[in-house]
Amino acid sequence: MLSIAVGLLCVVGSFAAPKPHFGFGFGIFHKGGPPCGLPPFTDDLPADAKTKVEEIWKGYKEGNKCFIEHAKMREVIDGLPDDVRKGLFKHHVPLPPPLRKAPKDIQEQFIAIWKDKSISFEDKPQKAYELAQKVLTGDLLAEFNKMHEKMTTYKNEREAKVAKLSPEAKTAFDKLEALKKQKFEIWSNLSESVRDELIEVGPRFPFPHPHRH
Numbered sequence: 001m002l003s004i005a006v007g008l009l010c011v012v013g014s015f016a017a018p019k020p021h022f023g024f025g026f027g028i029f030h031k032g033g034p035p036c037g038l039p040p041f042t043d044d045l046p047a048d049a050k051t052k053v054e055e056i057w058k059g060y061k062e063g064n065k066c067f068i069e070h071a072k073m074r075e076v077i078d079g080l081p082d083d084v085r086k087g088l089f090k091h092h093v094p095l096p097p098p099l100r101k102a103p104k105d106i107q108e109q110f111i112a113i114w115k116d117k118s119i120s121f122e123d124k125p126q127k128a129y130e131l132a133q134k135v136l137t138g139d140l141l142a143e144f145n146k147m148h149e150k151m152t153t154y155k156n157e158r159e160a161k162v163a164k165l166s167p168e169a170k171t172a173f174d175k176l177e178a179l180k181k182q183k184f185e186i187w188s189n190l191s192e193s194v195r196d197e198l199i200e201v202g203p204r205f206p207f208p209h210p211h212r213h
Helices: 001-008 048-055 068-080 083-089 104-115 124-134 137-162 167-188 194-203
Strands: none
Touching: 048 068, 083 194, 104 124, 124 137
């Protein structure tokens, strides 16, 4: 469940800085990298930046790799004024596509799970899945469950590959996974003022994924 947890409610950190690979969760992902497609804060970008971002992803086809698109995205984000860039990352707790289509009151329920520090990192995906079954209906629930199934399959495939690693590679893998979780936990326990200071460092500060909460 750890590998699904991160992606369930996060996308923004992928554009804030080069991020470590966690597993992953929901959204359109190429294996080994951040989610492909328009970021959730596209509509909040200045008009010229929004046009550039939309043009970058205009011809993207689901399932393809998107390294080039992300490189171009970073150029756009890096070129934004500090206050604009900081605002994008400060006010968003990103949601996967189906939840972005849900009413605001439902979105807030999922965001509350992600922000709730009394819920462990490992338990968040199950809590979110259970909530989805209660509050989502029709096409939204179908989309959510489809992504959940896809990422569960990916998680299982990844675990099978991990099981085949050499002892030396497995040791390194475990250390890297532990480091990623540690970064997330450190970020989650920071005060808003300290987070703001770190955001000021710039878009390439190595934020843990997810970017916030």
